[in-house]
Amino acid sequence: MLELKEVSLQLGNAPDDQLLLSELNIRFPKKHFAAVLGPSGCGKSTLLKVIAGLREPTLGHVAWDGRDLSEEGDMDPHEIGYVPQFSIAYDLLTVWESVDSTLSLRVSGLSRDEREARLEQILKEVGLDEIADRQVRVLSGGQKRRLALALELVSAPHLLLCDEVTSGLDPKAEDEIAHLMHEIAQGGNRIVLSVTHSLRHLALYDSVVVLYQGHLAYHGPANHLFHYFDVEKPEELFPRLAQRKPMDWHRSWQKHRVSYGLEAQENVAEEVALEEVSSVPAQDENEGEEHYARLRKKARFDDEESAAEKAEAEKEKAAADEKRELETRKKLDYPGTPSAMSQFSILLARRWKIFFRDRGQLWLQLALLFGFPLLVVVFALDGLPQIKNPNGVFSGNLYEQAAQTMAQKLDMMKTGSLVSGLIMFQVVLLALMGSNNAAREIAGERLIFEKEKFAGVRPSAYVAYKAVFLGVLVLAQSGWMAFFVNYVVQFKGDAFTQMMVLIFVNAALTAVCLALSSLMKTAEQASLVSIYLVGFQLPLSGAVLALPKALSFFTQPFIASYWGWSGFIQTMHDTRFYDAMVNVSQTKLAAADLCFWVLMTHVVLGLLIAYMGCKNSQWE
Numbered sequence: 001m002l003e004l005k006e007v008s009l010q011l012g013n014a015p016d017d018q019l020l021l022s023e024l025n026i027r028f029p030k031k032h033f034a035a036v037l038g039p040s041g042c043g044k045s046t047l048l049k050v051i052a053g054l055r056e057p058t059l060g061h062v063a064w065d066g067r068d069l070s071e072e073g074d075m076d077p078h079e080i081g082y083v084p085q086f087s088i089a090y091d092l093l094t095v096w097e098s099v100d101s102t103l104s105l106r107v108s109g110l111s112r113d114e115r116e117a118r119l120e121q122i123l124k125e126v127g128l129d130e131i132a133d134r135q136v137r138v139l140s141g142g143q144k145r146r147l148a149l150a151l152e153l154v155s156a157p158h159l160l161l162c163d164e165v166t167s168g169l170d171p172k173a174e175d176e177i178a179h180l181m182h183e184i185a186q187g188g189n190r191i192v193l194s195v196t197h198s199l200r201h202l203a204l205y206d207s208v209v210v211l212y213q214g215h216l217a218y219h220g221p222a223n224h225l226f227h228y229f230d231v232e233k234p235e236e237l238f239p240r241l242a243q244r245k246p247m248d249w250h251r252s253w254q255k256h257r258v259s260y261g262l263e264a265q266e267n268v269a270e271e272v273a274l275e276e277v278s279s280v281p282a283q284d285e286n287e288g289e290e291h292y293a294r295l296r297k298k299a300r301f302d303d304e305e306s307a308a309e310k311a312e313a314e315k316e317k318a319a320a321d322e323k324r325e326l327e328t329r330k331k332l333d334y335p336g337t338p339s340a341m342s343q344f345s346i347l348l349a350r351r352w353k354i355f356f357r358d359r360g361q362l363w364l365q366l367a368l369l370f371g372f373p374l375l376v377v378v379f380a381l382d383g384l385p386q387i388k389n390p391n392g393v394f395s396g397n398l399y400e401q402a403a404q405t406m407a408q409k410l411d412m413m414k415t416g417s418l419v420s421g422l423i424m425f426q427v428v429l430l431a432l433m434g435s436n437n438a439a440r441e442i443a444g445e446r447l448i449f450e451k452e453k454f455a456g457v458r459p460s461a462y463v464a465y466k467a468v469f470l471g472v473l474v475l476a477q478s479g480w481m482a483f484f485v486n487y488v489v490q491f492k493g494d495a496f497t498q499m500m501v502l503i504f505v506n507a508a509l510t511a512v513c514l515a516l517s518s519l520m521k522t523a524e525q526a527s528l529v530s531i532y533l534v535g536f537q538l539p540l541s542g543a544v545l546a547l548p549k550a551l552s553f554f555t556q557p558f559i560a561s562y563w564g565w566s567g568f569i570q571t572m573h574d575t576r577f578y579d580a581m582v583n584v585s586q587t588k589l590a591a592a593d594l595c596f597w598v599l600m601t602h603v604v605l606g607l608l609i610a611y612m613g614c615k616n617s618q619w620e
């Protein structure tokens with residue numbers, strides 16, 4: 001039994017702040033399919049979120065089987081399924097892969113055969129078994145809704161919350177999905193709540209909840225609905241609601257709930273009600289009450305015998321359902337949620353699959369990987385002989401030798417400037433790659449992640465897999481950049497340390513952009529902020545123009561390219577370019593060790609913030 005007791009939700013603390021839900025008292029028995037209806041913005045989705053534990057009620061509480069969820073903790077992820085309004089599957093995975101990865105992420109301990117049998121059964125149940133190998137991106141709207149339901153069925157939840165699962169579908173697809181939800185409610189011993197705008201399938205629902213501006217205007221059998229609101233056609237319901245104040249509907253329902261609510265259904269045989277319900281408007285309170293009292297009495301005497309038989313049959317069926325449910329649960333619940341390590345490897349394998357299937361992203365990565373180092377080399381071509389062999393041999397008389405020394409110093413200045421510029425160029429390009437790697441990584445799939453987190457995926461497993469996936473990209477990008485550029489240009493100094501510096505710069509920007517990605521609401525926002533961050537790397541590094549001291553004191557710690565550039569130049573400390581590079585830039589270089597420490601701090605802080613960003617909920 002799901003029970004809402006005096007549930008209210010207010011946006012702020014002030015008395016006149018918007019009230020999204022007001023003193024809701026609703027009970028749903030097991031094996032129940034209920035519709036949540038109401039005009040747009042009346043609080044239907046908010047109600048589902050409160051039940052799901054995604055939003056805390058300001059007052060009142062939600063209880064499941066007598067357990068107060070606000071005091072004794074939310075339901076376990078496997079107990080509850082939530083189908084949100086947005087798509088929760090990756091376009092590039094097939095139907096089978098989507099359900100398979102969700103099952104693996106949510107339920108542990110199944111053998112390969114058991115998993116396959118379970119997958120086949122679920123896909124059959126939702127009618128997707130014929131198109132199991134089709135990619136999500138080519139599914140129709142109705143098929144996507146079926147898939148969303150399939151993803152929730154993997155853990156056989158006791159409570160399934162569906163937020164506008166039928167909206168935007170053509171009438172045939174809408175019919176099919178509504179029937180499917182009905183079957184899901186009947187087949188398992190579960191409660192299915194469906195938020196909907198559609199009044200087309202009222203006969204399918206065991207009960208209908210009508211909300212009006214956060215107030216409960218009705219919760220009872222569908223066949224009493226029109227009578228209660230004194231309307232004849234479904235389309236008259238919402239205009240009818242608008243004729244009274246939300247509080248009046250609330251009060252009216254308080255008065256009539258015993259006559260019209262689910263309690264009334266228990267007493268009044270459905271056929272009698274359907275047959276005899278005449279137009280008794282809700283406002284004619286006394287007449288309405290008497291009418292229903294008469295109906296209840298008649299129904300009790302007429303159907304006493306058949307009601308007893310019916311109750312017996314229902315009891316038997318419920319026991320059989322319970323047994324079947326228990327058997328499924330033995331397999332699905334008790335093994336528990338997979339460990340963080342298993343979730344990590346499932347998520348990582350899935351990410352690589354999507355990465356290699358996303359042709360656009362793959363080509364872009366390859367273009368950056370090979371194109372950027374080539375670009376650096378092109379800029380180095382003119383100065384290559386000097387970089388490779390800076391030592392000239394002087395000849396001639398003293399005057400000529402002095403002129404040669406002067407010319408060599410000028411050359412050295414130019415070469416030093418070129419080398420410093422090439423180092424900064426590499427650093428900035430790697431910063432750009434870092435931002436391209438990570439900016440969309442979390443924000444671009446935030447709602448899918450929120451959904452998976454709700455279903456039991458740990459933020460630690462999620463951030464760890466992102467770190468490893470992006471780490472591989474960083475190693476490939478920085479490793480190849482360092483190797484290729486050094487091979488052609490032949491920088492002096494320790495090549496390995498230079499490669500490490502480049503890896504750390506890329507990793508620092510990748511981690512920081514991942515953190516931004518976890519904090520931003522949309523992928524576009526995250527990309528924009530990350531691009532600004534990269535754009536400021538060059539001017540604020542001090543490599544081109546020396547910064548005012550006061551400014552550099554505040555900005556330098558955050559500018560990874562300064563530390564990368566500085567650290568790289570320090571590897572050439574013993575070469576003849578060093579002084580030239582230092583003189584050209586006029587910016588004080590940091591010690592090599594310090595550069596590594598600061599870059600490492602960027603990486604660690606970036607990942608830490610990404611973790612905290614992922615822990616925070618971002619459903620809105």
Ligand SMILES: Nc1ncnc2c1ncn2[C@@H]1O[C@H](COP(=O)(O)OP(=O)(O)OP(=O)(O)O)[C@@H](O)[C@H]1O
Binds near residue numbers: 011040042046047620
């Ligand atoms: N975090 C929030 N801040 C401000 N207003 C909010 C917030 N969450 C919900 N609301 C407001 O609460 C009201 C109810 O929103 P909700 O999404 O529950 O409505 P709904 O009945 O599901 O609407 P629809 O049928 O259009 O999806 C709306 O007016 C919405 O703007």
